[in-house]
Amino acid sequence: MQRFPCPFCGLRDETEFFYAGDLGKVRPDTTQPVSDEEWSAYLNDYANVKGRAKEVWVHTACQEYLALERDTVTMDVLSVTQFRKGEI
Amino acid sequence: MTKSYSGFRLLKEGIGGNKGWGQAWRTPEPEKIYDFIIVGGGGHGLATAYYLAKKHGQKKVAVIERGWLGGGNTGRNTTVVRSNYFYPESAALYDMSLKLYEQLSRELNFNIMLSQRGMVVLAHSDPEMELSARIVNAMQINGTDAELIDADRVKKLAPILNTRPDARFPIKGGVYQGRGGTARHDAVAWGYARAADALGVDIIQNCEVTNFLIEGGECKGVETSKGTIRASRVGVAVAGHSTVMGGYKLPIQTYTLQAFVSEPMKPVMDTVAFSPSYGTYFSQSDKGGLVIGGGLDRIPSYAQKGNMPAQEAVLSGLIEMAPALAKVKLLRHWGGAVDVTPDSSPVIGPVDVPGIYINCGWGTGGFKAIPAGGYLLAHLLATGKHHEVSAPFDPSRFRKGRLIDEAAASGIAH
Ligand SMILES: Cc1cc2nc3c(=O)[nH]c(=O)nc-3n(C[C@H](O)[C@H](O)[C@H](O)COP(=O)(O)OP(=O)(O)OC[C@H]3O[C@@H](n4cnc5c(N)ncnc54)[C@H](O)[C@@H]3O)c2cc1C
Ligand SMILES: [Zn+2]
Numbered sequence: 420m421q422r423f424p425c426p427f428c429g430l431r432d433e434t435e436f437f438y439a440g441d442l443g444k445v446r447p448d449t450t451q452p453v454s455d456e457e458w459s460a461y462l463n464d465y466a467n468v469k470g471r472a473k474e475v476w477v478h479t480a481c482q483e484y485l486a487l488e489r490d491t492v493t494m495d496v497l498s499v500t501q502f503r504k505g506e507i
Numbered sequence: 508m509t510k511s512y513s514g515f516r517l518l519k520e521g522i523g524g525n526k527g528w529g530q531a532w533r534t535p536e537p538e539k540i541y542d543f544i545i546v547g548g549g550g551h552g553l554a555t556a557y558y559l560a561k562k563h564g565q566k567k568v569a570v571i572e573r574g575w576l577g578g579g580n581t582g583r584n585t586t587v588v589r590s591n592y593f594y595p596e597s598a599a600l601y602d603m604s605l606k607l608y609e610q611l612s613r614e615l616n617f618n619i620m621l622s623q624r625g626m627v628v629l630a631h632s633d634p635e636m637e638l639s640a641r642i643v644n645a646m647q648i649n650g651t652d653a654e655l656i657d658a659d660r661v662k663k664l665a666p667i668l669n670t671r672p673d674a675r676f677p678i679k680g681g682v683y684q685g686r687g688g689t690a691r692h693d694a695v696a697w698g699y700a701r702a703a704d705a706l707g708v709d710i711i712q713n714c715e716v717t718n719f720l721i722e723g724g725e726c727k728g729v730e731t732s733k734g735t736i737r738a739s740r741v742g743v744a745v746a747g748h749s750t751v752m753g754g755y756k757l758p759i760q761t762y763t764l765q766a767f768v769s770e771p772m773k774p775v776m777d778t779v780a781f782s783p784s785y786g787t788y789f790s791q792s793d794k795g796g797l798v799i800g801g802g803l804d805r806i807p808s809y810a811q812k813g814n815m816p817a818q819e820a821v822l823s824g825l826i827e828m829a830p831a832l833a834k835v836k837l838l839r840h841w842g843g844a845v846d847v848t849p850d851s852s853p854v855i856g857p858v859d860v861p862g863i864y865i866n867c868g869w870g871t872g873g874f875k876a877i878p879a880g881g882y883l884l885a886h887l888l889a890t891g892k893h894h895e896v897s898a899p900f901d902p903s904r905f906r907k908g909r910l911i912d913e914a915a916a917s918g919i920a921h
Contacts, residue, residue: 420813420814420816421814421815427880433805433806433814433816434805434816438805438806438807455907456906457908458860459905459906459908460756462905463758463849463905464758465750465758465760465807467750467751467757467759467760467761467807469748469751469761469809472807486865491807491809491810492809492810493810494810494814495725496807
């Protein structure tokens, strides 16, 4: 079992963490017209990085959102910070 | 032409000490320029090259593989073939593939060991039986052979399964496809490679494509670890690595999918059983090992090795399905980097860069689709147009919202 770091709870089992998506992916502003391409890219496309990936995760035990850097080949967690509105 | 394989040849080579077989395919250095380049020497890439040469008469074709043939998911899968999908578009695709598989050993003069031992998807409650009936109806309307079977039939097909009423998920019956079964995965890659090579296709191994050669907004070839290789049409069939070479975006996420093989034992299982509730499926290989698979790992990853929570889920499911197997030892387990799409259906068609055609998104279930995937990508490359079977799987379906959501039929499995 791999252990992931939570800035609030310390090292915890990987099963307590939930992968929520790419970091930096922003929902298009739907008060303005959004093209099919933009909307489809938002819904379906992923960075799908091989190597150093920046992702959003949730620690389900404390319900905090985390900005996590992870190597998708070695599975190592490279950095973790809390992810709050306006901070990243 | 490579020498043909036959019973007579086997006898002759056996008497001669097996010294006269020769190489099954050449190991050429890449030319500077081809008409077609296929990136990826897995099943889909090799089949594409074969059909380009065989069906479309193309002579200047290269397959470029970064490792060895079938070293990706084609050599890592649990070898289940079937065509029991829900939507007509998928049924047309996967049944085309199964029909090609049924002829393939003869066509390629290579025994792919297709064994149509049947496959049962178990139903564990009355509502699941009702859903199974609906699925069977859909499949029959699509022209796929599917039967709704009851618990007694399951018990006859696979007595090793726990059919007792006090099981964690009691077995009520299931969806049975008699034409489903298994095939030898390496043989599919090798058979296509040998036949393509005999038709003049250059198969180049240990050569990594690093990026596409773009001139005037169009793809004119590839940059590789062995230099630039030019071609006006490039087909890409690299599964989990579909977005790594850059140039275009795709709705693909790469996950690890794991599988397990047990120590060999006497025959206990002569069909394939899959339980969506337990999240496990298994069959028994001709060598006697149980071949066990299940769902994806929880985390996107390119590591061709898996994590333990998924192992625990799959193996505990196996023991619930067949408690008699609890003491069986595992021999090996491994993972592959599979290409998952939002609707669990493949992506076949041109990408935004002219000259590049993609075949990917098979996720957990593209071994069964190798003959069709190759046939259809070859058609696209040779004619520039979709075959009617591949048209619904064009990448534009995501923009149009015309998804083919097969999560229920392919959800975890194969
Ligand atoms: C554990 C497991 C079990 C499975 N079980 C089943 C099953 O029971 N039934 C079923 O139908 N399907 C199953 N699948 C899925 C199936 O294996 C795949 O969908 C199928 O093999 C994909 O074939 P492919 O040719 O597209 O990809 P691959 O066989 O992965 O081939 C892609 C090739 O591209 C090469 N490549 C990648 N990047 C580059 C580059 N930059 N340059 C050159 N070459 C490159 C790779 O080395 C690889 O050889 C399973 C998969 C796994 C991992
Ligand atoms: Zn926490």
